[in-house]
Amino acid sequence: MTRECIQFRRKDRTVRLDRFSPLSTVLDWLRLEERSTGTKEGCAEGDCGACTVVIAREHEGRLIYEVVNACIATLGQLDGGELITVEDLAHEGELHPVQTAMAAGHGSQCGFCTPGIVMSLFAHFHSDGDRTDRAKINDALAGNLCRCTGYRSIVDAAREACAGHVTDRFAAREAETRAELQQLNDGADIFVGNIERFFAAPASEASLALIYERHPDARIIGGATDVGLWITKKLLTLDKIIHVGRAGLDAIEETPDALSIGASVTLERATAPLASIDPDIGEILRRFGSVQVRTAGTVGGSIANASPIGDLAPLFIALGGSIELRKGERMRTLPLEQFFIGYGKQDREPGEFVRRLIVPKLPPATFFRAFKISKRFDEDITTTLGAFRIGIEGDRIASARVAFGGMAATPKRALAVERVLVGALLHDVGAWRDAAERVGDDFTPLTDMRASAEYRLRVARNLVTKALAEIAGISSPVTRILDSRQAAHVAD
Ligand SMILES: Cc1cc2nc3c(=O)[nH]c(=O)nc-3n(C[C@H](O)[C@H](O)[C@H](O)COP(=O)(O)OP(=O)(O)OC[C@H]3O[C@@H](n4cnc5c(N)ncnc54)[C@H](O)[C@@H]3O)c2cc1C
Ligand code: FES
Ligand code: FES
Numbered sequence: 001m002t003r004e005c006i007q008f009r010r011k012d013r014t015v016r017l018d019r020f021s022p023l024s025t026v027l028d029w030l031r032l033e034e035r036s037t038g039t040k041e042g043c044a045e046g047d048c049g050a051c052t053v054v055i056a057r058e059h060e061g062r063l064i065y066e067v068v069n070a071c072i073a074t075l076g077q078l079d080g081g082e083l084i085t086v087e088d089l090a091h092e093g094e095l096h097p098v099q100t101a102m103a104a105g106h107g108s109q110c111g112f113c114t115p116g117i118v119m120s121l122f123a124h125f126h127s128d129g130d131r132t133d134r135a136k137i138n139d140a141l142a143g144n145l146c147r148c149t150g151y152r153s154i155v156d157a158a159r160e161a162c163a164g165h166v167t168d169r170f171a172a173r174e175a176e177t178r179a180e181l182q183q184l185n186d187g188a189d190i191f192v193g194n195i196e197r198f199f200a201a202p203a204s205e206a207s208l209a210l211i212y213e214r215h216p217d218a219r220i221i222g223g224a225t226d227v228g229l230w231i232t233k234k235l236l237t238l239d240k241i242i243h244v245g246r247a248g249l250d251a252i253e254e255t256p257d258a259l260s261i262g263a264s265v266t267l268e269r270a271t272a273p274l275a276s277i278d279p280d281i282g283e284i285l286r287r288f289g290s291v292q293v294r295t296a297g298t299v300g301g302s303i304a305n306a307s308p309i310g311d312l313a314p315l316f317i318a319l320g321g322s323i324e325l326r327k328g329e330r331m332r333t334l335p336l337e338q339f340f341i342g343y344g345k346q347d348r349e350p351g352e353f354v355r356r357l358i359v360p361k362l363p364p365a366t367f368f369r370a371f372k373i374s375k376r377f378d379e380d381i382t383t384t385l386g387a388f389r390i391g392i393e394g395d396r397i398a399s400a401r402v403a404f405g406g407m408a409a410t411p412k413r414a415l416a417v418e419r420v421l422v423g424a425l426l427h428d429v430g431a432w433r434d435a436a437e438r439v440g441d442d443f444t445p446l447t448d449m450r451a452s453a454e455y456r457l458r459v460a461r462n463l464v465t466k467a468l469a470e471i472a473g474i475s476s477p478v479t480r481i482l483d484s485r486q487a488a489h490v491a492d
Contacts, residue, residue, distance in 0.1 A: 003188040004076070006199075009056075009082035010034075016157060018192060020075055022199040022241040023231050027051050027070035030085060038086040038115050042145070044071045044232040046225055046293060047379065049144035052116035054123050054168070055081040056221040058181040063174050065126040067119065069292045072228025074221065076192070076199040076243055077296075080185045082177060084170070085113035089122060091169050097461070098122050102154070103159035109148040117144045121158050121289070126170070131162035142291020143377040190246070199462040201243040205326070208247040208353065213328045216350035218242045222264055223300030225289065226305045231343055249300065256363055263300025263354040270299050277361050277366040278318070284311055287372055290379045303339070306346045306410070309382045313340070313411035315370055318387035321359045327352035337403075340410035366391040366399070369467040371404075373459050375450065382406050383451045385465035390421070390471055397421045404460055406450075407443040416441035417464060432468045436461040 005018035020029075027044075030036045030053070042050035051071040055078065056063055095103065098121045107113040124131060124140040131137075136201065138151075138159045146154065170177070190201040200218075202208040208324075210220060210227075218240035221227045230236040249262040252273050259273055267288055275282025288294055288311050302312040303323060321336045327349055336357070339346050348354075362368055370387040374380035384406040391399035400421040402414040416438035424431035445456035453479035 001182060001186070001188040002191050003186065004190075004192055006079040006190060006192060006201075007184050008078040008080065009177070009184070011088065014180075014184065017075070020192065020199070022074070022076070022197065023238060024075040024191065024229070025071055025228065026053060026068070026073045026075055026078060026083070029075050030070060030083075036085055036087050039070055039119075040112055041071055042112070042116075045229050046072045046289070047143075047145070048113070049116040049120065049290065049292060050113055052119040052144065052292060053085040054119055055447065056084060056177060056181070057081045058178050058185070061178075063178050063181075065170075066295045067121040067123040067143075067281070067292050068296055069225075069228075070225055071356055072232060073296060074199070074224050074228065074231075074241065074243070076190070076201060076241065077221075077224065077245065079190060079201060079246070080181065082181060084119075084122070086118055089118065090310045096122065096168060097164075098125055098158070098161045101157040104158035105160060106152050107149060107154040107157040109118060109252065113144060113146040113149075117141065117146065117154060120144050121154075121161065123159065123291075125162055125168070126166060132159045137162075138378075139286065143292040172338075174201060178422055182302055184481075197239040199243070201245065202247045205248050205355070208242065208244060208249075209326055209328055210243055212353055213351045215240050215242070220244055220304070220353055222304075223266065223293075223296030225293050226301060227296040228308075244300070244353065250429035251356075259359045261299050261357045261359060263298060263304075263356055265299050266297065267294035267297045267302065274315075274359070277359065278370070280368060280370040281315055284370055284372050285316065287374075287378060292475065293379075299357055304346065304348070304354050305334070306344050308343065308409055309385075309406045310411065311372060311385055311405065314385050314387045314403040314405040316357060316359055317411060317413060318370070318389045318401045319360050319362075319368070320389070320401060321357055323353050323357055324355040326355045330362070333358070337413055340412065343409035347391050362389070363391065365450070369470055371463050371466065373463075381450070382462070384445075384456050384459050386460055388464075388471075389466040390468070392426055392471075395425055395427065397424050397426055402464070404439075404443060407445045407456055407460055408438075412442070414439055414442050414460075414464075421468075426468075426472050427474070432465050435468075436464040439464065 005016045040050040042048035046069045053070045055066045080203045187203050189203045189207045192199045220237045220242050244264045249264040251262045253260040271285040302310050317337045323336050324333045367390050373384045387403045389401040400418040402417045405411040417435045420435040439460045445453045447453045
């Protein structure tokens, strides 16, 4: 069955759109079509959060409130959800609790960021766990830039608003909303446009394989947190877009040895399972973009974009991960490190898509460390990321997998470093230094606006030493802003 429109809930009615450009963003539609101008455009590249909206979706019998940057989300991605914007919060003359707290606590000055901040806090208001926890509120706001108020009053307002029960009109009619959203999800393939120019969202993997094989020149999107910027910043014309979010590639499966993560699993959903392999992975994912980016962005998109500075690839390469691809009926699996063949190039044929990633867990007596170096702590693209998987037998290093991002045209292994480490005594500081010196054998980093080549090399060498010092348990000055290993221990 094919449906030639997208459908979503908006202001208590169902909107059906059967004619729109595949390049339209949610923000375009809100401001230019619906003329709802409460949602602002600041950067138009997912960084400032002024355009934050919420999409409520039915997931496993619950209603979840996803925060999204409307400036880079394509309109077609709205299908099956309820679009909630800042105009919708106040009701019958009464402000929403989040708005009341922001106004009473002086959480706004010029007000340009405020609609986005209010929407992020609205989603946080509806989240689970301790909603008054300062660290959680800071995370919820990491994707919202305020240049004049300062965050203290905003965070205080969030704590005030979230102190009580979740009582608002959205919570009151949750059952009805879920029923309405269930009706929208009819399991039909979506195809809007014509064979020259379309937005498609197949409802099964088989349909995805078929349409992509027929249109290998189409651009696949997962969350569009990369592709959205090609539209708004590079002004690329993409005539054919295939969204993989409905194609059933969203399973997370666990075996005793590995995690299998479907390509369209969002970074937000992947965080807890991946953090269960090692807390450092959880910490890096917490710093991956912002909640808005992680809510939309997918694991498959992070790997398939072939970025040399993507955060997941070096982690998965160090863990010994593999990637499963499909074209038509043909499937193949390859070690992830072989997938990256050059700058922006992957071993992926036209019409072939990423199905899933297989990420091994840590075998016994194997230790993992990963460090993301960026100019800013939150919501910043990586300068250099080092990931280390070290297996120990007795007092020696029996196996080593070391991978770096940001050091070459592709994420890749530091084979020369590994060679020095295997067989060395774990506590042999001289061997660490020798290994660190070998980083330059495999990497000739670039100088760019993020860092110089010398800086990158120096940092990568220091990360080798740091990882080994931590694994060997040798006390070193505390350099972690949040010691996630300690935090995980305390949580136990
Ligand atoms: C503000 C901001 C902050 C960011 N911060 C970070 C960060 O900290 N770390 C980081 O690594 N990245 C960061 N990114 C980049 C981006 O969020 C990630 O690369 C993200 O994982 C991309 O996933 P996506 O699903 O949105 O990809 P999309 O934009 O949908 O697609 C990216 C590429 O992958 C292809 N693709 C997607 N899915 C598939 C599939 N299943 N099969 C084949 N091809 C596919 C697309 O065709 C496209 O070429 C940031 C982006 C923004 C806007
Ligand atoms: S306008 Fe800045 S994130 Fe969308
Ligand atoms: S109130 Fe002015 S940018 Fe936040």
